[in-house]
Amino acid sequence: MSIAATEPWPPAPGGRNGAAAPWRFRRPSALPGFGVTFGFTVTYLSLIVLIPLTALVVRASGLGLDGIWRVATMPRVLAALQTSFGISLVAAAVNAGFGLLVAWVLTRYEFPGRRLLDAVVDLPFALPTAVAGIALAAIYAPNGWIGGLLAPFGIKIAYTPLGIFIALVFIGLPFVVRTVQPVLADLDREIEEASATLGATRRQTIVRVVLPTLAPAVLTGFALAFGRAVGEYGSVIFIAGNLPFTSEIAPLLIVIQLEEFNYAGATAIASIMLLISFLSLLAINLLQAWSRRRFGHV
Numbered sequence: 001m002s003i004a005a006t007e008p009w010p011p012a013p014g015g016r017n018g019a020a021a022p023w024r025f026r027r028p029s030a031l032p033g034f035g036v037t038f039g040f041t042v043t044y045l046s047l048i049v050l051i052p053l054t055a056l057v058v059r060a061s062g063l064g065l066d067g068i069w070r071v072a073t074m075p076r077v078l079a080a081l082q083t084s085f086g087i088s089l090v091a092a093a094v095n096a097g098f099g100l101l102v103a104w105v106l107t108r109y110e111f112p113g114r115r116l117l118d119a120v121v122d123l124p125f126a127l128p129t130a131v132a133g134i135a136l137a138a139i140y141a142p143n144g145w146i147g148g149l150l151a152p153f154g155i156k157i158a159y160t161p162l163g164i165f166i167a168l169v170f171i172g173l174p175f176v177v178r179t180v181q182p183v184l185a186d187l188d189r190e191i192e193e194a195s196a197t198l199g200a201t202r203r204q205t206i207v208r209v210v211l212p213t214l215a216p217a218v219l220t221g222f223a224l225a226f227g228r229a230v231g232e233y234g235s236v237i238f239i240a241g242n243l244p245f246t247s248e249i250a251p252l253l254i255v256i257q258l259e260e261f262n263y264a265g266a267t268a269i270a271s272i273m274l275l276i277s278f279l280s281l282l283a284i285n286l287l288q289a290w291s292r293r294r295f296g297h298v
Contacts, residue, residue: 053274060267071268076244077253084250085276087161088229091168096222099176100214106177107184121178124171129234136167137239159241164249167236168229175228176221183217212294219288223281230277 060068071077106118124132140147140157147158157163187210195205233251240247250273257266 056267056274057271060264060271063264063268067264068268068271071265072272076248077250077269077272079245080248080250080253081272081276083161083164083248084230084273085280087164088168088226088232091165091172091229092222092226094169095172095176095225096218099173099221099225100180100218102173103177103180103184107181121174124174129171129232130238132170133167133235133238136163136170136235140166140239158239159243159247161240161247163239163241164236164247167239168232171232171235172225172229175224176218179221179224180214180217183214187213212291215291216288219284219291223284223288226284227277227281230273 063071102121106114106121127135137144137158139145140163142148142151142156142158144158147156150157157166191209192205195209196202200208231251233249233255236249237252240249240252242248242252250269254266254269254273257263257269
C-alpha cells in the first residue's frame with residue numbers, strides 16, 4: 001500500500017511531526033471549482049462594494065487633504081458626526097443587552113403568542129424607514145400617545161437627540177435578536193446542567209458558561225446594529241427635528257450639501273463617515289476575534 005493511501009486527507013493542520021503547517025492560499029478540498037467561485041466573489045464584491053467606495057474617496061480627494069481636514073473640522077460637521085456616531089454607539093449597546101434578553105425569552109420559554117412576538121421582531125426589517133419615522137414621531141410628539149403622557153413632566157422625546165436614540169433602537173433591535181437567537185437555540189443545555197451539577201449557582205452558570213459562548217454572536221449583532229444606525233436616515237429625520245448643533249445627523253448634512261450642489265463637500269463628509277465607520281467596525285471585529293479565541297473552548 002502506498003504512503004499516500006495511509007495518510008489522512010486533507011492533511012492535518014499541524015503536519016506530520018506536529019509542526020505548524022505552512023500558510024496556503026487554497027486549502028485542500030474535495031469540492032471543485034475554487035478558481036471560478038473565487039473569481040466570481042472578487043468580481044462581485046468589487047462591482048458592488050469596492051469600486052463605488054473607491055469612486056467616493058477619489059471624488060473627495062479633489063479637495064486635497066487640507067480641504068478634507070477643513071470640512072472635517074467645521075463645527076457643524078463635528079456636531080453632526082458626534083450626534084450620529086455617539087447616539088448610534090449607545091443605541092447599539094442598548095440593543096445588544098435587550099436583544100440578548102428578547103432572544104433568550106423567545107428561545108428558552110414556551111408561552112401563548114410566542115410565534116406572534118417572534119414575527120413582530122422582524123417588523124423594522126419590513127417597514128419602510130419613512131413609515132417608521134412618521135409612526136415614531138406621531139407617538140412621541142408632545143400631542144402623541146406617549147409624548148402627551150410625558151409632556152406634563154417636562155420630558156420631550158420627539159425633535160430631540162432622545163428621539164434619534166429611540167429611532168435607532170427601533171431599527172437596530174432585530175439585528176441583535178436574529179444574530180443571537182440561532183446560537184442560543186444550538187447551545188447545549190447539558191453544559192448548563194453539568195455546571196449546576198458541579199455546584200455552580202445560576203448566576204455563575206450564566207456569567208461563566210452561557211455569556212462567554214454567546215459573546216461572539218452578541219458582538220456581531222452589536223456591529224450590525226451600529227453599522228445600520230450610523231447610516232440611518234429615513235426613520236430619523238422625522239423624529240429628530242434636524243436642528244444644527246442639536247439633533248442634526250451626518251447623513252442629513254450630506255443630503256443638504258447635495259441639494260446645494262456642493263458635491264465635493266458631500267463626498268468629503270461621506271468619506272469621513274466611511275473612515276470612522278471602518279475603524280469602528282475593525283475594532284469590533286478584532287474584539288470579536290479575540291472573544292472567539294478566548295472563549296471558543298466553552
